[in-house]
Each structure stands twice: as structure tokens, then as C-alpha cells.
Amino acid sequence: MxxxxxxxxxxxxxxxxxxxxxxxxxxxxxxxxxxxxxxxxDILTAANADSPAKKIYLALQLMYLAQDPTHGHQTYFELVREFVQAAPSSLPHIHEINNCILSSDLYKALKAAKKLIAYEAELIENATRV
Structure with a gap:
């Protein structure tokens, strides 16, 4: 179809x-x-990847568009490790993204990364209120 x-x-x-x-x-x-x-x-440019979650999205986007998606795994996992260290509460979002990667559905991983970007924005908004 x-x-x-x-x-x-x-x-x-x-x-x-x-x-x-x-x-x-x-x-x-x-x-x-x-x-x-x-x-x-849905396209994010390097110039617009101005937050850690957006950098994760960009890494996923490059993996999705690449002929060999495993080429970007190291960059992705380094970004994720740093993100989780800074915001441990983001782990459920990261698990969702990782499960999509493991099932070779990088398009769904991108959708899940959009949720991570929204979550990051919430965290920043809450931090600036305090």
C-alpha cells in the first residue's frame, strides 16, 4: 500500500x-x-538542536535517515547517559525510545523523542518557577 x-x-x-x-x-x-x-x-537541524533532548532527537533523526543506523548509536547513547544523569526522572521516556530502537522502529523512536523534548521543557519551566 x-x-x-x-x-x-x-x-x-x-x-x-x-x-x-x-x-x-x-x-x-x-x-x-x-x-x-x-x-x-519533523526535521530538526543541527542549528536548532539547542537543548539536550533536541540533541537526542537529532541523533535519532540521523540514525533514522542513515543507511546503517548503528553508525549513530555511540553518539545517541552518550547523549542519553548525560541526559539521564542530569534528569533521572526522564528514564521512562528514555526506556520508551530505547525499546523502539531495539525493535528497529526508529520512526516511533522519533515520536517518543518528541515527548522527551516536551518533558524537558516542563522540567525547565518548573525549575525557572522556583
């Missing part, structure tokens, strides 16, 4: 190793086959 994708004007999408940018009109197309796909709203 093909994946239906609709792009807004000038929206970008990554399919495999290629970035595709839409023209001025809304576009719909179907993707048949197996390739990593990220819509622009």
Missing part, C-alpha cells in the same frame, strides 16, 4: 537521502516502497 503525502506550497520532505521541495502549489503524491520519510515539521 502506498503512502499518500500532501505538501503545502514550498514545503520540504526528506525521502531516503534526498530533500524534496514543493513548488508554489499544493501537491499530492504517493510513495511506494520502503524508505525513511520525514516531513519538514
Amino acid at each position: 502506498a503512502l499518500k503525502v500532501e505538501l503545502k506550497p514550498n514545503e520540504r520532505i526528506i525521502i531516503g537521502q534526498v530533500v524534496i521541495r514543493n513548488d508554489e502549489q499544493r501537491t499530492r503524491f504517493f510513495i511506494e516502497g520502503d524508505a525513511p520519510i520525514l516531513r519538514e515539521k
